Amino acid sequence: MNFYEDPEQAEAYVQMAVGYDGRELIARLRQHLPDGATVLELGIGPGVDLDLLAVHFRATGSDRSAYFVERYRQQNPAADLLILDAVTLETDRRFDAIYSNKVLHHLTRQELRLSLARQAQLLNPGGLALHSFWAGDGEEEMMGMRFVYYTPETLAEQVGGEWTILESTFYVEMEENDSLLLLLRRGSGSSN
């Protein structure tokens, strides 16, 4: 069973993640996206960021783990939630922005390219994607999960021509420069 599908391991993650959230990432998103816009979060996990997104945006939460989706639904029965794999993103819904915090590093580089191409199809014209990654080189496996590390340069290699990179910068999660924020706009400069 996948780490995040297993209730015991998922709850261990919830405890480990206490005290961390994406409020700085969401503040960055708000500089580019008006309040009330529609935002899809990929990989909500415990849903801390989904709560924060929902303060300003019409937020839809998603995760590949049915355990996390059901966990959030029990706490927020009215929440708009989807079970979605970030690679295939099988939905016909459309959004103004797509957000994830420390999710897409679990994908292979090839899967990340597919995910970004699919995300562009789910966005309204001029839509935004904001994702965070662990910074570094190479990849490793921990607790049965893949961790792929990026620099601004290796991240840019995964971004297709349907996107404009607005920002690719280091930030601090636990220690200096341990994380990367990637902000994309759908469209290559003049066209959407």
Ligand SMILES: C[S@@+](CC[C@H](N)C(=O)[O-])C[C@H]1O[C@@H](n2cnc3c(N)ncnc32)[C@H](O)[C@@H]1O
């Ligand atoms: C490190 S946790 C981050 C959770 C949350 N964003 C947070 O900041 O606490 C990774 C999350 O991504 C989800 N995830 C991993 N691979 C995924 C995939 N391919 N598609 C969708 N969600 C995925 C996991 O189920 C888990 O909820």
